[in-house]
Amino acid sequence: MNCIKLLLKYLGILLLSICLGLPAVQAQNRPQNQSRQTDSLRQAPNRQQQKPVAKPLFKPKEQRVQDRRPPSEVMLEKKKWNWKRQFFQNMATRFNYYFHARVKLNRVVKTANRDGQDNYNILLPFYPFSLQSQGFSKGELDSVIDKTNMAIQLHDPRGKWIDDCFLLMGRAYFYEGDLENANKTFQYINIAFAPKMKSEYKTVVGAHESDQISIATKEKRKGFFGRMKHTKARNDAFLWRARTLLEQKEYDEVQALLNILNNDPNFPHRLDGDLAEVRAYGNYIQKRYPETIEPLKVAIDKGHDKVSRARMSYILGQLYLQQQHPDSALEQFRNVISMKPDPMMDFQARLQIARTNAQTTGDVAGSISGLRHMLKKQRFERFRDGILYTMGSLEYPNHPEAAINYMKQSLKIPSDNLMQRTLTYKGIADIYYDQRNYTDAKKYYDSTAGVMTADFVDAPVVAIRKEVLTEVVVRLETIHREDSLQKLAAMSPSERNIVLTKMVAVMEKEAADKKKKEKLEAANPQEGSSLSMGGTAYSPKEEKGDWYFYNAGSKSSGYSEFKRKWGNRQPTDNWRRSQNGVVNATNSNGPIMITEESTSITGASLPTDSISTERLAAGLPLTPEKLAASEKSVKDAWFDLGKLYHDKLENYALGIETYDSLLILFPDHPRKPEVLYSLYVWYSKLNHTAQANQYKTMVLNQYGNTNFADIIRSGGLKDIDGAKKKEITTAYNAAYEAFHNGDYTTAMTLKKQADSTYGVNFMQSKFDLLEAMLIVKTDTSFLADSGRLSRNAVQAVLNKYASDEPVRNQAQALMDALNHRAELSDYLAKLEVRKKDANGVLLDENVSMRYPWQNPQPVLADRLNGAKAPVDSTKIAAGINAPLPGPIAVKAPEKPVTPYKITADNPFFVVLSFQRVSKELMDEGLNQFARYNAAKHASDKIEVGSFVLTPNDVMLIFRLFPNEDKALTYYDEVREQAETSIIPRIRPTEYSFFVISRDNFILLNSTKDLAGYRKFFTDNYVTQ
Structure with missing residues (x-):
C-alpha cells in the first residue's frame, strides 16, 4: 500500500509540474550535491537572478529526425576500427551469417540435379545441373540471399567477411538464373573491394608489371601461416563473373577477361584450377572440343573438388573418343575409377572401358564376358539393367537377335533409372526399325515416348518415328x-469351313481361360493385386499393422514400380489408348496361322457367346463388290506406304522399293502415272540417272497426256478441278498483293506455303516469277557482287520457262532492268552527294526510294495530282514494269504538288525520326532527351514523347513551341548535341530531325507520307 501511495504521489507531482511549467522533481527530492549546486548559483554575487525555466520531458515531433541509414553505414562513420572491434565484428559476421549461408548454398548445389538423369552414351553436360532445368530450390536460394544481405546491412563494412557475403549472394543469384543481378554483384565486388593502398595495388584500374596488366588482388599466402590467412573473394568473383557471362553467351568478353587473368602476376595460384575449368567450360559449351582438352587437363590436375574432377575426367575420356584417341580415353576412364566417385559414375566408366575395348580390339566376346562377370557382383546389382543394355548394344549389328534378347532382359530388371529405361526401349525400337519390322518398332517407340524426359537428346526423332x-x-x-x-475367300468352301472352325475353337478357349482367370482373381484379390517386380511378387499384406494406402513405404514402392514399368503416364481415362498403345499386327507372309491376331482378321467384333463359322464368314470378301473394295484398300495402302517412307521417314531407298513392289503386284494400279513419276523424282534425288530416265521415258511415252507428263515437260499441272484451281489462284493473288504493298516477307512466306500445300501447280510459272521479283527487291548486296543473287534468280526463270512467252517476256524485262541497275545506282549516288542536308537526310527530290525493310505507303499528293512523276526509281530498280525498250534514260524527276503549307501563326513541333533503331535504343533516347530538357530548358517546359506513324516510322515528338523561330532554334541546338552528348550510341545515319507545324502534323498523320513532308521541309527550311 505504501508503494502505491508513493507512486500516486509522484504521478500527481509530475502532472502538476507539467501544468505549471515547474521542474518535474522538487528540491527535497533532488540529490544532495545537486541542491548545493543550485544554492551556490543563487548566492553568486554577479549573477542575474532568473526565474527557473522547466525543460520539457519529450522533444516536439518536428524536432525528431530519424536516421534511416543501415547500421553498417552508421558504424562506418561513428565507430573506430580498432583491434577489439575487428575481432568481434569479423567473428559475428562469419559465424552468425556467412557460415550458415555457405552451408545452405553448398547443400542446395550438392542436391540439385538436372531434370531427369544423365545420358552417359553422349557427351555429358559439363555440370550435373542446368540453370534452365530449375533443379534448384528457389526458396533456399532466396534464404541465402536474405541472410547475406542481413550480414552486409548489420555489420561493419570494413570486416573481412563482407566481400565473402557478397560472393555468396552473387552465386545464389547465379543458381537462381537471375544472371543480370549475379553479374552486377560480381562487378560490384571487383570494383568496391579493389585494393586502395599502393603497396598492395598500384592503381585501382590496373597496372603494368613487366608488361603485364594486373587486375587481381595480391594474396600473401607463403608459408604455413600464410596459407591459413583469409583469402580475397574479389579474385573468386572474377571467375564467377566469367561463368555468368558464359551463360549470357558473351563469349568475346569472357575470352578477354580470362586472357588477362591468365597472365596476371597477382592472380593467386590457388585459383589456377578454377581458371582452367572456366576456360574449358567456355570452349565446351561452344562445341570447340579440341580446344577444350588442354584446359580440362589442367582443371583436373589442379582441381580441389573430387566429384567435379571425376566428372571432368569422364568428359575428357569422351572427348578423346570423339577425337579418335582410344588409348587416352581408356586412361581417363581408369582415372575416374581410381578417384572412387559415386557408384553411377564408377559403373559408367567401366562400361565405357568395355565398349572402347570392343571397338578398338574387336574382342566383343571378351567385353561381354567382363560385363557378365559384373552381373554377378553385388555392388553392381542396382546397375544390372545398364549392364544388360550394354551387352545388347555390343552384340548389335552382328547378332541382332542376341542384342534384342539382352535388352529385353534389361527391361525385366526392377529399376528407377528412367534414363536407362528410355535408352533400352529406344535401343530395341532402333533395331526393329533397321530390320524394317515397323510393327514392333512402333510398339517400342511408343514405350520410349512414355518414359523419356523432355530434354532427351533423341526426343525429336522418337516423336517423328512414333507418329509416322x-x-x-x-x-x-x-x-x-x-x-x-x-486368301480365305479364295479357298474352297470345305477348306474355308475347316479354318473358320479352328478359329472358333481358339476364340472359345481363350474366352474360357479369361473367365477362369477372372474367377481366380475374384477369389484371391490380394494375390491378384500383387505387383510383379522382376519375378518377385510384392503384396500389400507384407506390411503388417497398416493398410496399404496408409503405409508410406508400400505406396512409395508401388509408385516406383508403376513408374518403372509405365513411365510418366498422365492420369486420363483409357490411358493405354491415349498413349498410342500397342497395336497387334503380324507379318503378311506365309500361311494363315490360327493365333489370337488371326481370329480377328474378319473385322467383326463378336461377343464370345455368339461366335460361329457363319458369323466369321460374313466378313469375308466373297462377293465381287467386297473383293473389289478389299483390293482397292490394299492398293491404296501400298501407295500410301511409299509416300510415308519417302516423305516422312526420308527413307528414299525403301520408298523406291515399295513402289517397285507395287508395280509388280499391281501392274494396272489406278495411280500408276503418279507412281512412275514419283520413281523418276526419287531416283533423280539419289543421282541414279539411268533409272530416272527410264521412268521419265515411261511417263512421257505411256502417259503423255497426264499432268505428270506436263510437269516433266514444263513444270505445270493442267487438268485440275475447279475448286483446287480457285484455291491456287487465291493463294497467288494474296502473295502478289503482299508484294504490291511492299510486305516482301509475307509475300515470300505465302509463296513457300503454296509450294508446300499445292506442290507443282498450273500457276507455278507465275509463282516462280514472283519469287524472282522478291529476291530482286530484297537483294541489298547488288553493288558488292554485281547482283549475282538477283541475276541467278531471274535467269533460272528464263531457263525454266523458255517456251512460256508471257513469263519469258516479263523475266527478260526484269533482267534488262538489272543490266541498267548500275547506271541507276551511279545516278542516285551522285544525287545523294549533291542533295544532302546537314542531318544526313537524303534530299531525293521525290525519287521514291524504298529500302527493303520499309513498307511503302500511298502518298496523298499522288492521289491529289492524279499521277506520279514520270520516272519512279523504285520500279526501275525492281524491274516490275512492262519490258523496257532499250536503255533507261535516267533524269531527275519533276517536283510534285505538295499538300503541306507554311503557316506562321501555328504552334510547332520538333520531330526526331528513327530508321531501323531497336526499341531499347529508342527508349534510351527518350530518357536522355527528357534529362537534357530538364537540365537545359526547365523554364520552357518542353515535353518529349514517342509517336508511331507507321510500323516502320517511329518518332520522338518535342512539343510545344509557340512559333517557328523557337522551334528552329531548338532544332539547331539538339542537332548539334545529339550525336556527341545526348544519344551517342545511335548513329547519325539512323535518325533525322525536322520541324513541323501542328496543321502539317495532322495532315502527315492522316497521309503517312513522311517522305513527302521531308521533301517539303528540305525545300522550305533547310535550303533557305
Whole structure:
C-alpha cells in the first residue's frame, strides 16, 4: 500500500509540474550535491537572478529526425576500427551469417540435379545441373540471399567477411538464373573491394608489371601461416563473373577477361584450377572440343573438388573418343575409377572401358564376358539393367537377335533409372526399325515416348518415328488383314469351313481361360493385386499393422514400380489408348496361322457367346463388290506406304522399293502415272540417272497426256478441278498483293506455303516469277557482287520457262532492268552527294526510294495530282514494269504538288525520326532527351514523347513551341548535341530531325507520307 501511495504521489507531482511549467522533481527530492549546486548559483554575487525555466520531458515531433541509414553505414562513420572491434565484428559476421549461408548454398548445389538423369552414351553436360532445368530450390536460394544481405546491412563494412557475403549472394543469384543481378554483384565486388593502398595495388584500374596488366588482388599466402590467412573473394568473383557471362553467351568478353587473368602476376595460384575449368567450360559449351582438352587437363590436375574432377575426367575420356584417341580415353576412364566417385559414375566408366575395348580390339566376346562377370557382383546389382543394355548394344549389328534378347532382359530388371529405361526401349525400337519390322518398332517407340524426359537428346526423332510409324502400321495391318481375308475367300468352301472352325475353337478357349482367370482373381484379390517386380511378387499384406494406402513405404514402392514399368503416364481415362498403345499386327507372309491376331482378321467384333463359322464368314470378301473394295484398300495402302517412307521417314531407298513392289503386284494400279513419276523424282534425288530416265521415258511415252507428263515437260499441272484451281489462284493473288504493298516477307512466306500445300501447280510459272521479283527487291548486296543473287534468280526463270512467252517476256524485262541497275545506282549516288542536308537526310527530290525493310505507303499528293512523276526509281530498280525498250534514260524527276503549307501563326513541333533503331535504343533516347530538357530548358517546359506513324516510322515528338523561330532554334541546338552528348550510341545515319507545324502534323498523320513532308521541309527550311 505504501508503494502505491508513493507512486500516486509522484504521478500527481509530475502532472502538476507539467501544468505549471515547474521542474518535474522538487528540491527535497533532488540529490544532495545537486541542491548545493543550485544554492551556490543563487548566492553568486554577479549573477542575474532568473526565474527557473522547466525543460520539457519529450522533444516536439518536428524536432525528431530519424536516421534511416543501415547500421553498417552508421558504424562506418561513428565507430573506430580498432583491434577489439575487428575481432568481434569479423567473428559475428562469419559465424552468425556467412557460415550458415555457405552451408545452405553448398547443400542446395550438392542436391540439385538436372531434370531427369544423365545420358552417359553422349557427351555429358559439363555440370550435373542446368540453370534452365530449375533443379534448384528457389526458396533456399532466396534464404541465402536474405541472410547475406542481413550480414552486409548489420555489420561493419570494413570486416573481412563482407566481400565473402557478397560472393555468396552473387552465386545464389547465379543458381537462381537471375544472371543480370549475379553479374552486377560480381562487378560490384571487383570494383568496391579493389585494393586502395599502393603497396598492395598500384592503381585501382590496373597496372603494368613487366608488361603485364594486373587486375587481381595480391594474396600473401607463403608459408604455413600464410596459407591459413583469409583469402580475397574479389579474385573468386572474377571467375564467377566469367561463368555468368558464359551463360549470357558473351563469349568475346569472357575470352578477354580470362586472357588477362591468365597472365596476371597477382592472380593467386590457388585459383589456377578454377581458371582452367572456366576456360574449358567456355570452349565446351561452344562445341570447340579440341580446344577444350588442354584446359580440362589442367582443371583436373589442379582441381580441389573430387566429384567435379571425376566428372571432368569422364568428359575428357569422351572427348578423346570423339577425337579418335582410344588409348587416352581408356586412361581417363581408369582415372575416374581410381578417384572412387559415386557408384553411377564408377559403373559408367567401366562400361565405357568395355565398349572402347570392343571397338578398338574387336574382342566383343571378351567385353561381354567382363560385363557378365559384373552381373554377378553385388555392388553392381542396382546397375544390372545398364549392364544388360550394354551387352545388347555390343552384340548389335552382328547378332541382332542376341542384342534384342539382352535388352529385353534389361527391361525385366526392377529399376528407377528412367534414363536407362528410355535408352533400352529406344535401343530395341532402333533395331526393329533397321530390320524394317515397323510393327514392333512402333510398339517400342511408343514405350520410349512414355518414359523419356523432355530434354532427351533423341526426343525429336522418337516423336517423328512414333507418329509416322502409327500411320505405317495402320497400312501394314490393312495389307495383312485384307490379304488374309482374300486368301480365305479364295479357298474352297470345305477348306474355308475347316479354318473358320479352328478359329472358333481358339476364340472359345481363350474366352474360357479369361473367365477362369477372372474367377481366380475374384477369389484371391490380394494375390491378384500383387505387383510383379522382376519375378518377385510384392503384396500389400507384407506390411503388417497398416493398410496399404496408409503405409508410406508400400505406396512409395508401388509408385516406383508403376513408374518403372509405365513411365510418366498422365492420369486420363483409357490411358493405354491415349498413349498410342500397342497395336497387334503380324507379318503378311506365309500361311494363315490360327493365333489370337488371326481370329480377328474378319473385322467383326463378336461377343464370345455368339461366335460361329457363319458369323466369321460374313466378313469375308466373297462377293465381287467386297473383293473389289478389299483390293482397292490394299492398293491404296501400298501407295500410301511409299509416300510415308519417302516423305516422312526420308527413307528414299525403301520408298523406291515399295513402289517397285507395287508395280509388280499391281501392274494396272489406278495411280500408276503418279507412281512412275514419283520413281523418276526419287531416283533423280539419289543421282541414279539411268533409272530416272527410264521412268521419265515411261511417263512421257505411256502417259503423255497426264499432268505428270506436263510437269516433266514444263513444270505445270493442267487438268485440275475447279475448286483446287480457285484455291491456287487465291493463294497467288494474296502473295502478289503482299508484294504490291511492299510486305516482301509475307509475300515470300505465302509463296513457300503454296509450294508446300499445292506442290507443282498450273500457276507455278507465275509463282516462280514472283519469287524472282522478291529476291530482286530484297537483294541489298547488288553493288558488292554485281547482283549475282538477283541475276541467278531471274535467269533460272528464263531457263525454266523458255517456251512460256508471257513469263519469258516479263523475266527478260526484269533482267534488262538489272543490266541498267548500275547506271541507276551511279545516278542516285551522285544525287545523294549533291542533295544532302546537314542531318544526313537524303534530299531525293521525290525519287521514291524504298529500302527493303520499309513498307511503302500511298502518298496523298499522288492521289491529289492524279499521277506520279514520270520516272519512279523504285520500279526501275525492281524491274516490275512492262519490258523496257532499250536503255533507261535516267533524269531527275519533276517536283510534285505538295499538300503541306507554311503557316506562321501555328504552334510547332520538333520531330526526331528513327530508321531501323531497336526499341531499347529508342527508349534510351527518350530518357536522355527528357534529362537534357530538364537540365537545359526547365523554364520552357518542353515535353518529349514517342509517336508511331507507321510500323516502320517511329518518332520522338518535342512539343510545344509557340512559333517557328523557337522551334528552329531548338532544332539547331539538339542537332548539334545529339550525336556527341545526348544519344551517342545511335548513329547519325539512323535518325533525322525536322520541324513541323501542328496543321502539317495532322495532315502527315492522316497521309503517312513522311517522305513527302521531308521533301517539303528540305525545300522550305533547310535550303533557305
